[in-house]
C-alpha cells in the first residue's frame with residue numbers, strides 16, 4: 001500500500017475502517033489498541049475472580065464457594081493477571097509506542113506482530129474455556145508437580161493450562177524477536193542506543209528476558225504433557241521422576257518473568273517523571289545500566305522460590321546472596337526517580353500521581369522481597385499471606401500503578417482526547433486507599449500464620465478483622481476502576497482535544513498529531529538528544545502547542561493488511577487444543593498451520 005502524505009487530510013482518509021480492517025491489520029498502533037482492550041477485559045475478569053475470593057474470605061467459615069471452586073478461582077486469578085493482563089498490557093504500550101518513540105514507521109515484521117496478538121487472544125480464550133468444560137486449572141499459578149500430573153489431575157484442567165500457556169508463549173516469543181530486531185534496526189537517524197527513551201530501553205531488556213526465559217517453561221510444559229499423555233515419568237517420584245525438576249524449570253522462567261512484568265513499568269515511570277518534573281531524568285545512564293543488571297541477575301536467583309525444598313546450605317546461601325544483590329540496581333533506580341523529582345517543579349497531574357505512588361508502593365514490595373531473600377525468614381513467610389502481600393505490592397502497587405500512570409499519560413496520544421483530571425484523581429485516591437487497605441493487613445495475617453491458598457479459616461485466630469478490611473479494600477479498588485472506565489468512555493466521546501503534546505513532554509512520540517497518522521512520521525526525524533523536543537526556542541516545556549512535523553510530499557510504503565496472521569494463529573491454537581479435545585484436531589490444526597505459513601511466505605509484502 002502506498003500512501004501519499006502530501007496533505008495530512010488526504011492521509012487520514014486512507015485510514016481503513018470496519019471490523020475486517022481490524023482482523024487483517026498489521027499496523028502496530030492498531031495492534032497495540034487490540035492488545036490494550038483485550039488485556040483490560042482479561043484484567044476485569046481476573047479482578048472479578050479476586051472479588052469472589054475476597055468475598056469468600058470476608059468471614060470465617062463462609063460457604064459462598066466450594067473448596068474446588070476456590071482453587072480454580074485463585075489459580076485462574078493469578079494466571080490471568082500475569083499472562084493475560086499485565087504482560088499484554090505492557091505489550092499494548094510496547095506495540096503502540098516503541099515505534100513512535102524511536103522514529104520508525106512500523107515494526108520490523110508487521111505480520112508477525114499481528115500473529116502475536118492473535119496467539120495471545122486465542123491462548124487466553126482456550127485457557128478460559130476450561131471453566132465451561134469440566135472446570136478450570138486448580139493447582140496454583142506455578143502448577144507444581146505432581147499436582148498437575150496424570151495422577152492428581154486426571155481431568156482436562158492441567159491440559160487447558162499447559163496448552164494455553166504454550167500458545168501464549170509463542171505469542172510472546174514472536175513479539176520478543178520482532179521488537180529486538182525493531183529496536184536494533186529501525187531507529188531514526190541519530191537515535192543512538194543511549195538516546196533511546198528509558199521506556200524503550202526497559203522494553204528492550206524485557207524482550208531479551210522473554211526470549212531467554214520462555215524456552216525453559218516451554219520445555220517444562222512439554223515434559224508435563226508427555227507425562228500426562230504418553231506415560232513418561234519426568235515429574236513422578238514413584239517411577240523415578242523428580243517433582244523438584246518442575247520447580248527448577250518453572251522458576252528459571254518464573255523469576256525472570258517477574259522482571260518481565262515490572263521492567264516496562266520502570267521504563268514508563270522513567271519517562272513520565274521527567275515530563276512532570278520539567279527536567280531530564282536524573283542519571284539516565286544509571287537507569288539504563290541498572291535495568292540491564294536486573295535483567296542479568298534475574299536469571300541467577302530462581303531457587304529463592306525453593307528454599308523450603310531443602311537445597312542445603314551452599315545453594316541456599318548462593319541464591320540468598322544473589323537475590324540480595326538485586327536490591328542494589330533496584331535501589332539505584334529508586335534513587336534516580338527520587339533524584340528526578342528533587343528540586344523539580346513537579347506538576348501533579350494524574351499520571352504523575354500514579355508514578356509517585358508507584359515509587360512508594362514498589363518500595364514496600366521491594367523491602368518485603370528482600371526480607372524473604374533470607375532463607376530462615378523465608379521459611380516463616382513462605383506459603384503464608386505475607387507472600388500474597390509482597391507480590392501484590394510489586395505486581396499491583398508496581399506494575400498496575402505503573403501501567404495506570406502510562407494509561408493516563410499516553411491515552412491522549414492514542415485517542416486524541418484528554419482524560420478528565422478530576423475523575424482521574426478520584427480513581428487514583430480510591431485505588432491507592434483500596435489497595436493499601438486490601439493488601440497491607442495481609443502482612444500481619446501472614447505473619448500470624450494464615451496460609452495462602454486456603455478457602456476458609458476458623459474464627460478465633462485473630463484474623464477476622466484483617467480479612468474484613470482486605471475485602472472492603474478490594475471493593476474500593478473495584479469502584480476506583482469504574483471511575484477509570486467512565487473516564488475513558490467520556491474522554492473518547494467528548495474529551496477535550498489533546499493536541500500533539502498536552503504535557504509538554506520531550507520525547508519523539510509527542511511530535512506527532514494525536515492520534516498519529518497511519519504512517520507515523522511523514523518525514524523521518526533526525527534525533528540529536530535524549531529529549532528531542534526540549535532545548536532550543538521551541539522547547540515544548542515552554543509552550544504546549546508543539547507543531548506537528550511538517551508533512552513532506554513523499555510516498556510512504558506501508559505493509560499490506562493480511563489475514564494470514566490470524567489464520568496461522570488459529571491453526572496453532574487448534575493444534576494445541578487437539579491435545580485437550582482429541583489428536584485429530586491436532587492433525588487438522590497442523591495442516592492449517594502449514595498451509596497458512598506457506599501462504600504467508602508467498603504473499604507479497606506490499
Ligand code: HEM
Pocket residue numbers: 047050051053054074075077078079081082086139140141142388392395396399400438451452453454455474477
Ligand atoms: C483487584 C485486586 C486484587 C485482589 C483483591 C487480589 C487478591 C488476591 C488474593 C486474596 C489472593 C490469594 C488467594 C489465595 O492464596 O488463596 C491472590 C493471589 C494472587 N494474585 Fe491477586 N489480587 C488482585 C490483583 C492482582 C494483580 C494485579 C496481580 C498480578 C499482576 C495478581 C496476582 C496474583 C497472583 C500471582 C496470585 C497467586 C495465585 C496463586 O497462589 O496461585 N493479583 N490475589
Ligand SMILES: [Cu+2]
Pocket residue numbers: 254255258301302304305
Ligand atoms: Cu523470584
